[in-house]
Amino acid sequence: MSDGVAAVSKFLTWSVVDGPGNRFVLFLQGCNYRCVTCHNPHTIGVCSDCGACVAVCPSGALTKDGRKVVHDPGPCISCDSCLSACPTRANPMVRRMTVGDVLDLLRRNAPFLNGLTVSGGEATLHLDFLIDLFTAIKAAPDLAHLTLFIDSNGNLPAEGWQRVLPVTDGVMLDIKAFDPERHRRLTGADNDLSLASAKLLADAGKLYELRFLLIPGETDHPEEIAALSDLVHELGPDTRLRLNAFQHHGVRGPAATWAPMPRAGVEAAAGVLKASGLAEVVLPSVWLP
Amino acid sequence: MTETLSQLRRIAQNPTLSFKQKEHALAVEAENMLPYVLLDAETRAALDARIICDMYEGNAPYKPRYVLPDYEVVLKNGSAHLELPKPETLDEAINTLQIAYHHVPSVTGMPVFIGHLDALLLPFCDGVSDNELYRKIKLFWRYIDRVLPDAFLHADIGPTDNRVARAILKADAELKQVAPNLTFLYDPEVSGDAILRLCTDNIIACSKPHIANHPVHREVFDEPGYAIVSCYNALPLRGGAASLARVNLKKVAEASSGEADFLDVQLPRYVNLNARLMRARVDYLFRQSGFFDGNFLVEEGWIDKDRFTAMFGIFAMAEAVNHLQDLAGRPGRYGHDAAANELGHRISARLAELVGREPMEHVWRGVAMLHAQAGLSSDAGTTPGVRIPYGSEPDPVSHVQALLPHHKHYLSGVSEILTLDETVRSNPEAVFQLAKGALQLGFREFTANVTGNDLVRVTGFMIRLSDVKLYNAAKGSRVNTTALGAEAAETVHILDRKPRVVGLELMAGSGV
Numbered sequence A: 001m002s003d004g005v006a007a008v009s010k011f012l013t014w015s016v017v018d019g020p021g022n023r024f025v026l027f028l029q030g031c032n033y034r035c036v037t038c039h040n041p042h043t044i045g046v047c048s049d050c051g052a053c054v055a056v057c058p059s060g061a062l063t064k065d066g067r068k069v070v071h072d073p074g075p076c077i078s079c080d081s082c083l084s085a086c087p088t089r090a091n092p093m094v095r096r097m098t099v100g101d102v103l104d105l106l107r108r109n110a111p112f113l114n115g116l117t118v119s120g121g122e123a124t125l126h127l128d129f130l131i132d133l134f135t136a137i138k139a140a141p142d143l144a145h146l147t148l149f150i151d152s153n154g155n156l157p158a159e160g161w162q163r164v165l166p167v168t169d170g171v172m173l174d175i176k177a178f179d180p181e182r183h184r185r186l187t188g189a190d191n192d193l194s195l196a197s198a199k200l201l202a203d204a205g206k207l208y209e210l211r212f213l214l215i216p217g218e219t220d221h222p223e224e225i226a227a228l229s230d231l232v233h234e235l236g237p238d239t240r241l242r243l244n245a246f247q248h249h250g251v252r253g254p255a256a257t258w259a260p261m262p263r264a265g266v267e268a269a270a271g272v273l274k275a276s277g278l279a280e281v282v283l284p285s286v287w288l289p
Numbered sequence B: 001m002t003e004t005l006s007q008l009r010r011i012a013q014n015p016t017l018s019f020k021q022k023e024h025a026l027a028v029e030a031e032n033m034l035p036y037v038l039l040d041a042e043t044r045a046a047l048d049a050r051i052i053c054d055m056y057e058g059n060a061p062y063k064p065r066y067v068l069p070d071y072e073v074v075l076k077n078g079s080a081h082l083e084l085p086k087p088e089t090l091d092e093a094i095n096t097l098q099i100a101y102h103h104v105p106s107v108t109g110m111p112v113f114i115g116h117l118d119a120l121l122l123p124f125c126d127g128v129s130d131n132e133l134y135r136k137i138k139l140f141w142r143y144i145d146r147v148l149p150d151a152f153l154h155a156d157i158g159p160t161d162n163r164v165a166r167a168i169l170k171a172d173a174e175l176k177q178v179a180p181n182l183t184f185l186y187d188p189e190v191s192g193d194a195i196l197r198l199c200t201d202n203i204i205a206c207s208k209p210h211i212a213n214h215p216v217h218r219e220v221f222d223e224p225g226y227a228i229v230s231c232y233n234a235l236p237l238r239g240g241a242a243s244l245a246r247v248n249l250k251k252v253a254e255a256s257s258g259e260a261d262f263l264d265v266q267l268p269r270y271v272n273l274n275a276r277l278m279r280a281r282v283d284y285l286f287r288q289s290g291f292f293d294g295n296f297l298v299e300e301g302w303i304d305k306d307r308f309t310a311m312f313g314i315f316a317m318a319e320a321v322n323h324l325q326d327l328a329g330r331p332g333r334y335g336h337d338a339a340a341n342e343l344g345h346r347i348s349a350r351l352a353e354l355v356g357r358e359p360m361e362h363v364w365r366g367v368a369m370l371h372a373q374a375g376l377s378s379d380a381g382t383t384p385g386v387r388i389p390y391g392s393e394p395d396p397v398s399h400v401q402a403l404l405p406h407h408k409h410y411l412s413g414v415s416e417i418l419t420l421d422e423t424v425r426s427n428p429e430a431v432f433q434l435a436k437g438a439l440q441l442g443f444r445e446f447t448a449n450v451t452g453n454d455l456v457r458v459t460g461f462m463i464r465l466s467d468v469k470l471y472n473a474a475k476g477s478r479v480n481t482t483a484l485g486a487e488a489a490e491t492v493h494i495l496d497r498k499p500r501v502v503g504l505e506l507m508a509g510s511g512v
């Protein structure tokens, strides 16, 4: 998919919530799920250069150059009008970056970093880029100390994991739901691949953290929590499990009217999971008011 | 006169000030009934317009602003004047220091420096168990906070990893007191990662210590070295700072027609006027106040008359740069835009050059030391030193990168506060790496607040948020600096320093 180039929607030089230590986070554009609860829906689509966003841009940062829509960061005022105007949940501000570009950025910030986490969208859609990037980092003496993580929904077959895992230090895996019907309704996709990925990653010793989003009336059902407990027991009860709470932040479409997940509900679910024998259940470190 | 009298009456009758605080405030008022040190008309006008500022140090400087005694002298020799024998045990050493502190003058009326405590106390620790040491330090800490409750009061530890430093860090995290403020002098060759990690874990617990880049500071000073005191000022040990006066860069920018006029005409003019103000004040201290004459601190060698520098402060760099950007029609803002940041770096370099050209009599090495000044509680509409305005700071890594090139110019200190959001509590490794990275790249000092801590840094000193709430409810605070902090919180929106919930940043999909 890449020739050493990927569509990057954003990067951060400071993140303390994407793995151990301070991590450089690279957000790649495009996702194979269509989660109704997505907090970053503008990372899902791939730009078709339709031009709908150019008309709404108040600053002239977006222009058409031939068939291509071009973004100029200079005048951009970060109003995000283009994001809401896009019919395909893409982002005209995405920039194409080479492996070399990313290495430059890492070098500039290396003294501050413990590692790199590639997120999305869905990072594994850019598998060749990931492999090229991680291989290059591991081969660079000044960067080889960085730990390399992938944040994924797990919708990748075993063959894919086998290619990327040798250069990957850890994976943070999101399980969206256990009931197949619910998973399809929430994400537009089946969950068999992602459940298989959880087992594969745990067996390979590369599952850094399993993540589960609690949505009231959906994934906080007792049978979902019980299935989550069963899965973690199967993976090894020491597996680090992180519970996230559904919020409206950034959500578009019908889920924007759903109730947010209350703190008490998260704590109740965590109580049940811990009582079932799970060793490490991590709760959100900040509760939004 | 009636105005003065009613001011004196307001102090005497103020229900929120303690007896001690009133005494100090009354003394300040009395000093200011004297005529101001002699200034030429041009300097006087710039001072009245507050383009240059004397920090309201008082009309007749009769004591140096900051005094950094070499406490080793009294621990080695005792004191004839104070009739103190040379201490032999840890208890005696701590007791000797406690007595010594009461004889050290400063602008706040309390000492701003209480010693390189680990180096001072280690020789007395043989045969003292770790547990005993820790209990004694805790009592010492309680004494300092209750008897000398001023957040400008500063202890230094490091650069070695040693028992006393560890006991202090442990007690400090546990007690979470405003005083003393604390700096660890970090030297990558000597300190080691373990104690740096203890320091960054302490920052998460109580926003202290402040971490100074020891090799960078050390090369500025000769023997017997330096100390970090008050709001992160690096000053000669066995001396200090005679005075501090500062230039309001925002006002200088407003008096300029553009960047060239600012750099080539106005800045040189106001640097010169500020230097004249400093000379007048320093001259009064050295030649008229009699401070150094017959002073036992001088006679016994705690301080040396020749080791007092003068601090040349600047503030409101952010507003100055943004104003010059506006004049040039450039939209980029300080802290965020590469060109704006670069303009700031050029201003700092120019300041260092100009200050180096202003000779100062009586002053250590004959020139003042440049200082990015952390602010006064009355500074409205300006940002301390070279900091990025409250509430608009970029993420901590970009923040450090944006300010780094300033640091080499501010030999007597540049205080920057990085605000970290609460998510770092579950990821202390990240704070460690941030500190290490910043120091490795040459940051002179690393200072951070974690939101959610009751104990936070305001313009440079520590304050308890719960004290601010109490003070605002018109109850007096035991701690001197709370009044300053409460004023700062209201006038310069200090508590707005923006915490960033990093997990939410992606919500705005804007470019990088």
Ligand code: SF4
Pocket: A046, A047, A048, A049, A050, A051, A052, A053, A054, A069, A085, A086, A087, A088, A089, A090, A091, A092
């Ligand atoms: S970002 Fe969306 S609206 Fe803009 S050109 Fe691409 S597809 Fe069209």
Ligand code: SF4
Pocket: A056, A057, A058, A059, A060, A061, A062, A071, A075, A076, A077, A078, A079, A080, A081, A082, A083, A093, B510
């Ligand atoms: S965020 Fe999008 S719409 Fe807004 S100024 Fe930037 S490019 Fe234009």
